[in-house]
Amino acid sequence: MSTETYDVVVIGGGPSGSTAADDLAGRGWNVLLLDRQGRTKPCGGAIPPRLIKDFEIPDHLLVAKARCARMISPKDNKVDIPIENGFVGMVNRDEFDEWLRERARSHGAQRMRGTFEKLTRDDDGVARIHIALQSPAPSHGQASHPEVTSIRTRFVVGADGAKSEVARQTVKGAERTKYVFAYHEIVKAPKQQADYDADRCDVYYRGALSPDFYGWVFPHGDTMSIGTGSADKGFSLRNAVARLRETAGLQNAETLRREGAPIPMKPLPHWDNGKDVVLAGDAAGVVAPASGEGIYYAMACGRMAADAVEQALKTGQSSCLKKARKTFMRQHGTVFWVLGIMQYFWYKSDKRREKFVTICEDKDVQQLTFESYMNKVLVRKKPMAHVRIFFKDLAHLFGMVKT
Known part of the structure; x- marks a missing residue:
């Protein structure tokens, strides 16, 4: 058992956790970044200019630059919305997330591969994080027995995804979170196709592709992300993506990988345990309704969590942790509320979806x-x-x- 006490252990190395770790390590705090790795979250990969500027994202991570969004209605009405005087960057999450983790390490954060198991407390009340270490895959015929270790820490940032184990164990109300389930397929981009534009994001509003969300075809340079999502557990996302690929003329494109994951539907009512844990990213529920956008909000949330933890470290006041959620909701709560109403109303039927796309003209x-x-x-x-x-x-x- 480790006797060293970290200032902060960040659990989860996605955009939110990596941002929190980077900010705190860059300010001189003793930070450990724990991530299980080996898995890529299904994501369209769009990042707006505000994110690129605020978080200093280098151009080489942008595998495509979308300069137009096409909205496609149930009756195949197409509305092209040009992105004037700018672009939306597209990133591959496996490369993007690893770059963020490495940036945090370069600024002083220690990295560890493993999975959070539980939080206990030592006799002095300090949190102890129990971790199943990630080891290389066992050779054929050998069983895998992960090594377990534990680490002391003054504060914890729980950024371990939508079904956060940190949140479940430590934060009141986390078990009541509702989810949208997202699924996408990464395929090779076509060399030549009449209706394909490597600078355009296509968004399909059709009940056959999702009863309560939308389908997407997003460019990623040499590849494409084709996906959809729904909160309806009885709706087949794989079948919907197959229909979407056929609709987009991509049914014969080579499939490179398939990924699925739950995505939270709204911010949790509480992000901290009142003592030494604060949530960030999907664990806190910061995915925008209607659009499903999560990368910017995850990174902004990670930064706010880092600011709140730093205040708590400096003052010794656990109440500072509540500032993460207060700051986020003050800046983005109204947008989330408006988008939630929009999704509830306009995504209810194909008749309404048709009118919604018309409004977008x-x-x-x-x-x-x-x-x-x-x-x-x-x-x-x-x-x-x-x-x-x-x-x-x-x-x-x-x-x-x-x-």
């Missing part, structure tokens, strides 16, 4: 939506555009009532 909607997405703030500087959108939405709603 409006230039005011396009401009305000992408300004908000690119900069991660609600755009308030053009009140008349908001008024016009409001009345256009009303016209669509009244049209729906009449039909």
